[in-house]
Amino acid sequence: MSSPSRYLVSAPGKVILFGEHAVVYGKTAIAGSLDGLRTCMLFEKRDDGFLELNLPKLGLQHPLLWPISALPYSKVASVSNGNDSSQGFSFNEELLEALRPIVLEGNAGNKNNQEINELQQVAASVFLYLYTNLEDKQTSWCGTTVHVTSNLPVGAGLGSSAAYSVCLATGLLLVLGHIAIPDYDEKVREFNISDSSSPTNLINRWAFQAEKVIHGTPSGIDNAVATYGGAVSFAKGVMENVIGFQTLRFLLTNTKTPRNTRTLVANYPHIVEPILEAIEGISASFKEIINSGVSQKELNQRIEELIDLNHNLVNSLGVGHPSIDKVREITAQYSLHSKLTGAGGGGCVLTLLRDDVTNDDIMRIKLALTSIGFECFETKIGGHGISVLDASAISKQEFLSSENIQFSGWKHFN
Amino acid sequence: MSSPSRYLVSAPGKVILFGEHAVVYGKTAIAGSLDGLRTCMLFEKRDDGFLELNLPKLGLQHPLLWPISALPYSKVASVSNGNDSSQGFSFNEELLEALRPIVLEGNAGNKNNQEINELQQVAASVFLYLYTNLEDKQTSWCGTTVHVTSNLPVGAGLGSSAAYSVCLATGLLLVLGHIAIPDYDEKVREFNISDSSSPTNLINRWAFQAEKVIHGTPSGIDNAVATYGGAVSFAKGVMENVIGFQTLRFLLTNTKTPRNTRTLVANYPHIVEPILEAIEGISASFKEIINSGVSQKELNQRIEELIDLNHNLVNSLGVGHPSIDKVREITAQYSLHSKLTGAGGGGCVLTLLRDDVTNDDIMRIKLALTSIGFECFETKIGGHGISVLDASAISKQEFLSSENIQFSGWKHFN
Structure with missing residues (x-):
């Protein structure tokens, strides 16, 4: 069975239910996913060797475009297949540095001479950082287009960057063949963060890397909530899901x-x-x-x-x-x-x-x-974290015109 | 030198500065004296063998009157001279019981048939309880009249009962010759509650007995503040003055x-x-x-x-x-x-x-x-606790007509 040519992914925002401020001093906080406030991305495979990123919600009216060949693969020591069983991946500062000029080149082809601002540059860096790490040169396709939409306010402390990171990590892991669309649909599952074979944990760990690109030293709670959904209890870097929490x-x-x-x-x-x-x-x-x-x-x-x-x-x-x-x-x-x-x-x-x-x-x-x-x-x-959908039957226009993304048939990782 | 025939005594109300509620659970609270809100009493010696108590501020328009001979002296095991060095006096429940009917007899002579309410009865009980304990039958006079006035609201948590108790204890200790008017006038002194020779501690301990008549199980902080003035730190029954506190x-x-x-x-x-x-x-x-x-x-x-x-x-x-x-x-x-x-x-x-x-x-x-x-x-x-004055030169009318008692020359115990 061939893999889909189009994927839809969706990740929720987060709020702190209890414990804000105290968590900064090592105390336990509880965060929950925002069921109706989500970031959604459409991933389309393409065959021209280009990466395309569309960020209209961040005020960017034209796509950013890069040839895959321009990516600094040499900075990725050994191409990770993402199934590394070590808990934390080490962050590749050298790769991020090498990507800086490349990020700006993605804007070169635009005819409006609109400069890309810092927020847009960071969003693009995350995309290229994850792609360079996850491309293992074994896949038969060449290129992808990403359309991003969201009803999450940016900069309001609602985890919009984590939802973005989780969506990107998930979409690229799917498109690049590291994981597949799961069978589970309804149940919100409890997670075991130490289970290295779990695709959810793989998503969470790459999303955490993406958060590092954005925030430098993220706590990890935002990407955990966007990935696992439900409610997450968090203290001193240790996370566990709040068992029994519904919505x-x-x-x-x-x-x-x-x-x-x-x-x-x-x-x-x-x-x-x-x-x-x-x-x-x-x-x-x-x-x-x-x-x-x-x-x-x-x-x-x-x-x-x-x-x-x-x-x-x-x-x-x-x-x-x-x-x-x-x-x-x-x-x-x-x-x-x-x-x-x-x-x-x-x-x-x-x-x-x-x-x-x-x-x-x-x-x-x-x-x-x-x-x-x-x-x-x-x-x-509460409710679902990262959700994915075979979007072969959904047109790009349908996706882009949908303010509140109301597609059905979402699948959820175990 | 003969002792004065008239004494004026004055004790402040109290407020909790910090720690209310928590003190109930054994935590430290800080209480301070209320400099301008005080209870004041005029003590006049008399020679007809009667005790007279005037409580106009408690709504009692006529004096309560008892013959000293009616007091149940037999219930006081050994007449205490008040200089008992033990920290706490044991409360004389039997005496209080014996005083109940006598309290009501104090109202018998009034021509208006006004009944005395519970608050007035308690106020009278305190007076008779202290008098019976402190009368040592060695003094040459026989009888006293007490006029009470106050600008402290009653029942507002401002320590009005403690100010009443402290004034009564002080006035009776003076009138019955247990203590004398001190020389100190201005300085607010720090107290050492374990110094048994201190007249202030003697006052405080009798006032605590009076508070027991009123409240059953008082904490002791109200009478301490009314006695010592300034600010008092209090936890689990242990009190100390807040050194360095002015007003x-x-x-x-x-x-x-x-x-x-x-x-x-x-x-x-x-x-x-x-x-x-x-x-x-x-x-x-x-x-x-x-x-x-x-x-x-x-x-x-x-x-x-x-x-x-x-x-x-x-x-x-x-x-x-x-x-x-x-x-x-x-x-x-x-x-x-x-x-x-x-x-x-x-x-x-x-x-x-x-x-x-x-x-x-x-x-x-x-x-x-x-x-x-x-x-x-x-x-x-902050400011002074119990204050006393030789009132020989102050007429009863002058005292009673003075809403805000502004006499000068107050003396303070060490």
Whole structure:
């Protein structure tokens, strides 16, 4: 059976449910995947020996184009087939350096003389970095085109770069024959990060390399959430999935106001250290509650208590913001509980949408929030991580014209 | 030299500066005396063998009157001269029981048939309990009249019962010749609670007995603050004065709204325990800052940080209240920082008045707060504890007509 000529891949964004800030000091945080906010990519094989990258959502109106022959293969010591059983791949700084001038050449053919900005250059670097590593010269085709689309806000702390990295790693691993489309469709599977034979772990590890291209020293939690989906517990570099976690409905509000990240950490060690411990206690309580078998109603109530605890504790560290209080105030009028999410930059707020909240109320809340300049997303936390689809039957036009990608038949790795 | 025939005594109220709630779980709290909110008593010797107690501020329009001969002296095993060197006196439950019917007899002579309520009965019990214990039958006079006045709100968590107890203990110890008016006037002295020869410690120990009559199991911090003044650090029954603490100017707002005292303690031990530790850290930081030799400006800024920390941490325990948020909101408009004070019932809020706050701003804040039904007191925390005065030259009318007792020449115990 020949492999498909076109693949669709999709990876979710992430939010920190509990433990932001504390995680920086070695405490446990819980992150979850954003079911409705995803990056999606269409991979098309081509036969002219060129790589093409389309980034319209990053403001690039024309494709970037490179001949495969220009890639610095010599910098890749031994071509990895990706099945290296070692936990961490060592990052190839020399390769990244060699790619810098090549990245810019991808823009040479454009007729508008539009320069590519730093964000676009980084996106292109990730693409070429992964391609150079994963091309093993054994495949019979030559070239690929990638179209990228996303409904994830960039720079809002919602893991857009990780979703991009995971999609690229997955698409290239598929196109270059390292992995194949799996059979699994519905079930969200628990992951064992130490299982080296798992294609999901392979994707996660290459996505982590991609994140290094983007961030230098990423924590690894964003790519883990985008890859595995569900909820991930994370402390001091050690990750595990939150067993038993299904999905929770949230309103995600992007206040678009930079967060105050000045904390009181330095001044008051014997106050702040226990506050960080208390925040870690929230993550632990969340994992306990998820598996305690309580009713949905009680589960929601307990999570609302943890939301308030987390909000007040992070506030006590001095990293609150009036715009977050504003969201809390508006949602509290409908008896809903909100907390900031993420460690800085984005200023996003999560509001738990209990089952008993009416659609009318949600509409009113969204209206109140958008009327003061905030952006709202009704979303679920949890659900599938990386998802793939044989896209042979999906036209490029169909993909590009689909704002909310609603294709069916997604498959999920074990 | 004959002893005075009239004594004036005065004891301050108290507020919790830091650590309310946490102190219930064995953590350190800091309490301070309320310089301008005091209970004052005039003691007059009489020669007709009667005890008279006047409690107009407790709503009692006529005096309570008892013949000394009615007191159950037989219940006092050995008449204590108060100089017992043992730390704690054992409480005389049997005496208290015997006093119950006698208390009511004090009301028998009144012509209005006004019944005495529970609060008035307790106040009378304290008086008779102390008198029976302290009367050693060696003194040449027979009888005393006590006039009580106070500008301390009752039941607002401001230590009004302790100020009452300390005044009564002091006045009776003076009148019955156990102690004499001291020479010290200005300096606030540090106390050594284990020094059994100190008259201040004697007062404190009898006041603690009085507090037992009122509260059953008092913590001892209220009477300590009313006795010693300044600021007192307190944990698990162990008290010490906060060395180096002078006075701090505060606005004290009584919201008159009962506080929500339901905490999350039971549900989340591994979140709440570190929160309590963090609150204890605030008390420790306060003591450090007080003695760090920083400028007044930095001192104020650090205390404001601790105020915010304490507020947010106590809020995270779920014991906040909208009326407290309201005070914070109003004072924040003038860049001032507020926190609740006290563990429940009173709903009082403290706002630090920095030196750079103008009187105009304070007036505006007070106006804003009183216009929504709150009661404001501009006060200092710290300053003298129990103060005494030879009142021979002060007439009873002068005392009773003085709303804010502004006599001079107060003396203070070592």
